[in-house]
Amino acid sequence: MNQVIEIAFKVSTPLALGGLLAAFAFYIFKAIIEKKIFPKLTAKLSGTILLAIINRIFVLALVAMILGFFGYALAFFAKKYAPSVSISFPEGMTLGAAIEMTEIAGGHTVVIQDCAEAVLAAKIQAGQMSGATFKDILHTLQHRLVNPAPAVRYRVTHDESTDTYEIHCDE
Secondary structure, eight states, rough: HOOOOOHHTOOOOEEEEEEEHHHHHHHHHHHHHTTTTTSSOOOHHHHHHHHHHHHHHHHHHHHHHHHHHHEEEEEHHHHHOOEEEEEEEEETTTTHHHHHHHHHTOOOOOESSSHOOOOOHBOOOOEEEEESHEEEEEEEHHSSSSSOOOOOOEEEEEEOOOTTEEEEEEE
């Protein structure tokens, strides 16, 4: 039974799920036949059982095919509507420079309020950074500081009418 559970955790595609369900159906039918629930296994009764197994596997195959198609279609159409923003920050960049780089990349205005110079001079980790919006990137920058001397916490607000992001430091 432990092996079955281990295999079930590795299932990740609709086709594999259909195969796993078919294996479970065979296992259940085998267990029912071995319990000798049926009075005596005749040719007619065996044919009925075999027909039931084939019908169940056909239904499982149809379900797996439909789920696979919907999964493919959803992934295909969802890519078009899922906005994503990605910026690559070089080594040694400060938080202030990263905020400015985000401002330029997005064509937005970013206003920094009540932030100490030490906070803006803190270095961030280099690398690619992605988010659903520029607000997500601006907010996540505070968690990418290298050895943050001051505890840096700020909140980001977005005024859609002026397309302005405001960063308010909590010190």
